[in-house]
Amino acid sequence: MDTFAVRRYIIGLLIVFVGLVYVIRLFLLQVVDSTYKLSASNNVIRYVTQYPARGLIYDRNGKLLVHNEAAYDLMVNPLQLKPFDTTEFCQILDVDKAYVKESINRAKEYSGYKSSIFLKQVSSKTYAHLQEKLYKFPGFFVQARTLRKYSSDIAAHVLGYVGEVNDKVIEHDPYYKSGDYIGISGIEQSYEESIRGKKGVNVFLVDVHNRIKGPYAEGKLDKEAEVGANIISTIDVDLQAYGEKLMKNKIGSIVAIEPSTGEVLSLVSSPAYDPGLLIGRKRTENYVNLMTDTLKPLFNRALMAQYPPGSTFKVINALIGLQEKVIFPATRYDCNGAYYARNIRVGCHLHKSPTDLRQSIQVSCNTYYCNVFRSILDNKKYASIHDSFDQWQKYIMSFGFGQKLNTDFTNELKGIVPNKELYNRIYGERSWSSLTVLSLAIGQGELGTTPLQMANMTAAIANRGYYYIPHVVKEIEGDYEIDSRFTEKRKTLIDSAYFEIVIDGMDLAVNGEPGSGSTARSAHLEDIVVCGKTGTAENPHGEDHSIFIAFAPKDDPKIAIAVYIENGGYGSTWAAPTARLMIEKYLNGTISIPWWEQYILDANLMDITDEEKD
């Protein structure tokens, strides 16, 4: 074997030879040849999120309400930063050096190697200017975004607005990353999932001059963005605009529903604001202004203001009374200006006496309803007031009061409907009676209803006994369906026959002969039979609130409406004519009493004058 020992040198030499070849090659590759160094610093990956355009929003007749506009966010990646000319940079972007320094530090704190936003919503002009010079600023790149653009300044509460997502949401839903937009109220929020589309991502190779060289890994990691679904809302934009015009300088709300479908034709909350204020760079500033405005324009009164319903509530008590068979259409009560019982006195205004059921609605007699209410609660059919009150409460709630209607608004309130437990707590179980809670008869006391609930009730009456859950979106384009709960009939606990009687009363209230005591003559239209009920809610802090509910036409109703005007005095003074104008506008398109219209348009019922507001 040892004769071959010399071969070990050959093997050894072979090994050394290979090693040497490699070392030389490595030397050439690493030290001598600089192309690879450039190549390496060239090869930087960039993840660019593709933000899809949010779905558009249309009104029920196909008119565009909300669309999108391109905006650009300037992003920075600290790992790729190299020294650059800050003066020129500041000049192009119109920011100061301190901001640049601060923002870069902020980005570095967020992550040493991940990209983050450096400057939001750069204008297209700045963007164009910047793109030319972007090669001078490695580490910076632009991400295209879309911002909302509103066709006009109306329907802010219905449409909602879009803002940056906050940390809590990011924690719960991994779809969102810091800096993403999300709908914050209204349709933008309720239909966020379908309207936002789906983000996509493009992964690029970027060279040392900050130019995109091409897709990384042949685009294997790329994902297409999906455009958001368009939404067709139930709102009639012309009606909505008109309603907001009418409510200018007044505080209150209008809600109009189409009774046969539950579609919300108009939702006005006044004072309102221009939705365009809450987009773009000025957003934060404007938002703070709106938040601190004492008139609370951001507060959606249609859904969240809980008012006592006042006299409008009488129709419900009438229906309950009929259903419970404690009163009949011909039942009469006398009224001499007040209702007396033991040591209670409920005042009423002067009107003809006695009144039957229909007339009681026509003239809005408090006495009548104190009687009706007591009859309901003191009904011998029930063992105690607890049981009768329970039943009364059930009736009320079957109209959608005291609970969320489960609409597609995200911030509706339940309203307040008392239950026996409440009174048991306040007065003691055996210590209250129908007299104690008498104010409920005329819609005062421990009652709170939102304008939406009142409009819904009106729709239920118009339909003679059932309603559809009010909703503000008619259709979503594409594969999405609106929830089936919106097409289910919800029946009240009152037989439909009884509604006709009450409706007759509401007809009389509006269309009774002048001088017959009809409280709502100001809502009368020549060619359409409007049925309505006035209400005046007591306000211990100031002027009473003016309320009116109505639907028209009497047969085959097309619109059910509820109007609330704070500090408006009697229902017939402001709320009723406003409702009449809305109805006429919707059904006829033109107004027959332009002078009255002008009067209402010009009226200013806010506590403070224009000068004070500014």
Added chain:
Amino acid sequence: MRRRINIWSNIDWLSVVLYLLMVILGWINIYAAVYNEEHQSIFDFSMRYGKQMIWISAAILIAFLVFIVDINFYSYFAYAIYGLMILLLILVLFFGVEVNAARSWFQFGTFRIQPSEFAKIATALAIARYLSTYNVQINTFKSYWRLAFLIFAPALLTFIQNDTGSAIVYFVFFLVLFREGLSIEILLLGVLMIILFILALVLEKLTIILLSIGMIFLVFAFIHRNLKNTGIALLILILSSLLTFGVNHIFETGLSYYYIIFISLGFSALVYTILAIRYKIRNVFALLIFLFGSIVFTFSVDYFFDNFLEPHQQKRINVVLGLESDPLGVEYNVNQSKIAIGSGGLTGKGFLKGTQTKYDFVPEQSTDFIFCTIGEEWGFLGTLTIVTLFLILLLRLISLAERQRSSFSRIYGYGVVSILFFHFAINIGMTIGLVPVIGIPLPFFSYGGSSLWAFTLLLFIFLRLDASRLEMLR
């Protein structure tokens, strides 16, 4: 006790130190290659560096176990171990799982093991055992066959697993055989075939044939130092070519050039043979056989390349030979690897600062392409160090092998050197673009339990044998 002391004082600590150094450096670079800001702890077992720590600890344990075992165990059970490995290689084809298109792993829960890594050790042992057997001569047909079987059986099985890279490793045993006296002609033949293989892919067949003819003439002239004979031979060839050409032209048989040349060659060959017998010129026959052999080989290379190699393998070879450019496909990996290494400069970008590795440009960063991390983060100094470490280890192992009294130990030692050398050369060569992309790990550096344990076993069995070298007789 005497034996114990002997072992400890006789261990080649240089090799052990080199081993530990490489393992630790390997671990550091795996950390850098797989570094994830969110899992920075070195003990994070969901990350590869955490796992590698476990593998390293187990490997050290294995090294200890190796030393406890009696030295005769290895030679005694060499064939048995070999047989077991063959069995496992067969079984893995049926019961194994596929990883990266190669069915070469056994899976036990989350634990995976690759028998082909260990089969190399078994083959080295078996060859050592066979060649150290009394009365075995290497240059006999009997031993050729047996050695061929020992080497090609596991190679073939590994190839069937679709792990071509590991299959090719077995060819390196020729170095072992070379040291043990394999006739140089066979080795030369092998080398020539490789050269011809490469040429056959790069050059046109015609060129090769003409080249071969030219070569043969030169060799003939060289052997016989007789220009006259060479001249006559040349004349004969030219004449027969002209003849064939002329026949073709006149009768317009429309044969392709290849056929013409073959016919004229055949003709000439006939004449040569007759003349050779008549005038007793030696070696003509052998040379002619060689010529025709090369031509046949050339054609079969093409055939083999087109019909037996997978497209991706074809591509890889073509890319290395510069025949094909595939910047986004196969070439992409090598390109990225070269960029990563090349961008390291003299001193590298610094620990954890390698942009190529950070952004995952290089595939298989912690396994086959671990060298890139070293190149990028530690620069030329880093790569030089690694190459030097390997060279020192390999040369040291050779000198250890040479000082063995027992031929079993020596042969096994050369087996270790060859296997390590092959892995080292191919792996690093692949990352710098000198060798087609063959997926085999860099010993001690690449991530992986199977590979680390196999290499540890491979090395430490030899160190064990070396530690007891004074006690062994043969």
